[in-house]
Amino acid sequence: VWLCEDDVQAQKLALKVISGGEGGDKSLLQFKQEFRLMTRLRHPHCCAVHDYGETEDGEPYFTMEVVPGRGLDELIAAGETRDPAAFKAIFSQLLPLSSRIHFTFWNTLRTCVSMS
Numbered sequence: 001v002w003l004c005e006d007d008v009q010a011q012k013l014a015l016k017v018i019s020g021g022e023g024g025d026k027s028l029l030q031f032k033q034e035f036r037l038m039t040r041l042r043h044p045h046c047c048a049v050h051d052y053g054e055t056e057d058g059e060p061y062f063t064m065e066v067v068p069g070r071g072l073d074e075l076i077a078a079g080e081t082r083d084p085a086a087f088k089a090i091f092s093q094l095l096p097l098s099s100r101i102h103f104t105f106w107n108t109l110r111t112c113v114s115m116s
Contacts, residue, residue: 003066013050017061028060035062041104045097 003014016033036048049064070078072090081087 004063006063013063014047014064014066015061015063017059019059030060031060037101037105038062038064043097043100045093046100050110065092 002017004013004015005011006013019028032052035049035052038046047065047067049062052060052062053061055072072094075081075090
């Protein structure tokens, strides 16, 4: 994931790219499914996705909103989840998001199956 600038809308975006044919067709399918799922996911603790396309080299990408702050991996590495109050504050935001992702995934899957 790269930080980039949208010159048309004058805003910073996160750019996620599969480069060099990483993983072949299966990875490409998973990448497209991730984008589709993210377009349907609406939650205050989840970033919005904007665009899907291919680079000049044919590498698929999508753009999403930039969320300021540190990632969960950084918080864990810094030991900031050891304190019970901090742990509760972080995971009280993640658990509802996890539930929403699960709900959105299964509704998306059901829609895809019923269309085939």
